[in-house]
Amino acid sequence: MLQEAAQYLKDKVSFMPETGVILGSGLGGLTKEIQILHKIPYAQIPGFPISTVEGHSGELVFGNLEGKKIVAMNGRFHYYEGYSMEKVIFPLRVLRLLGVEKMIVTNAAGGLNPDFEAGDIMLIEDIISLLPDNPLRGANEEHLGPRFPDMSSPFDQAWMERVKHVLDQLGFDLKKGVYVGVQGPKLETKAEIRYLRIIGGDAVGMSTVPEIIAAQHMGMKVLAFSVITNECIPKVAKEFTHEEVVAVANMAGENLVRLVKGVI
Numbered sequence: 056m057l058q059e060a061a062q063y064l065k066d067k068v069s070f071m072p073e074t075g076v077i078l079g080s081g082l083g084g085l086t087k088e089i090q091i092l093h094k095i096p097y098a099q100i101p102g103f104p105i106s107t108v109e110g111h112s113g114e115l116v117f118g119n120l121e122g123k124k125i126v127a128m129n130g131r132f133h134y135y136e137g138y139s140m141e142k143v144i145f146p147l148r149v150l151r152l153l154g155v156e157k158m159i160v161t162n163a164a165g166g167l168n169p170d171f172e173a174g175d176i177m178l179i180e181d182i183i184s185l186l187p188d189n190p191l192r193g194a195n196e197e198h199l200g201p202r203f204p205d206m207s208s209p210f211d212q213a214w215m216e217r218v219k220h221v222l223d224q225l226g227f228d229l230k231k232g233v234y235v236g237v238q239g240p241k242l243e244t245k246a247e248i249r250y251l252r253i254i255g256g257d258a259v260g261m262s263t264v265p266e267i268i269a270a271q272h273m274g275m276k277v278l279a280f281s282v283i284t285n286e287c288i289p290k291v292a293k294e295f296t297h298e299e300v301v302a303v304a305n306m307a308g309e310n311l312v313r314l315v316k317g318v319i
């Protein structure tokens with residue numbers, strides 16, 4: 056199925072990008088910066104998951120950004136939506152078969168670290184998986200990667216160093232920390248928030264971890280950022296709405312768009 060999807064895209068797209076970007080909430084604005092050459096709805100690609108969310112079907116956007124050929128995943132699939140882990144990482148594996156070697160992964164997350172504020176951007180330095188499943192469970196796809204992939208350093212150190220240079224030019228403060236991936240779709244109780252902080256989390260969200268595991272399995276270079284959309288600390292923990300998360304993500308996303316452009 057992966058090969059069928061990859062072949063479909065190879066027949067449609069005039070070039071093969073080296074870098075991919077997963078656009079999380081708030082980073083959709085990046086598509087406005089891309090000189091678009093091809094837009095392919097997920098629904099047309101053989102084997103791609105079918106979206107459950109109305110109007111959020113998603114598409115692959117192929118084009119030039121800052122003179123580089125890239126592909127952007129505009130829309131991703133979450134485990135909480137009911138997809139198997141295999142389906143969640145299917146698009147990423149297809150990109151790898153197309154020759155994509157580097158991925159920038161973004162998301163919206165709650166800030167567990169008391170020094171974080173809504174609107175901050177966090178460079179993800181490491182991850183903790185609290186998801187109930189792992190995308191690599193089952194027979195290993197030997198042509199994609201090893202049975203027991205090393206996860207001691209899932210993010211590319213040299214690329215993370217480059218981020219510092221880009222930041223010098225952009226002049227905003229970048230937070231750094233550990234992203235904890237949870238199943239969702241429920242938000243955290245106060246006791247869970249305390250627990251996530253104790254185990255070492257700086258931010259919590261419902262995506263990204265499966266993609267990081269799959270990318271590392273396939274030997275891709277990865278860089279990942281969270282937009283902190285809400286403070287997730289027991290003292291201020293209150294009900295907030297998905298609409299608020301999206302609004303903050305869209306606002307802070309502008310900085311993340313500048314950062315991603317700079318990195319590319």
Ligand code: HPA
Nearest residue numbers: 163164165259260261287
């Ligand atoms: N918890 C889990 N996922 C999230 C949050 C949160 O507080 N904010 C944005 N995504």
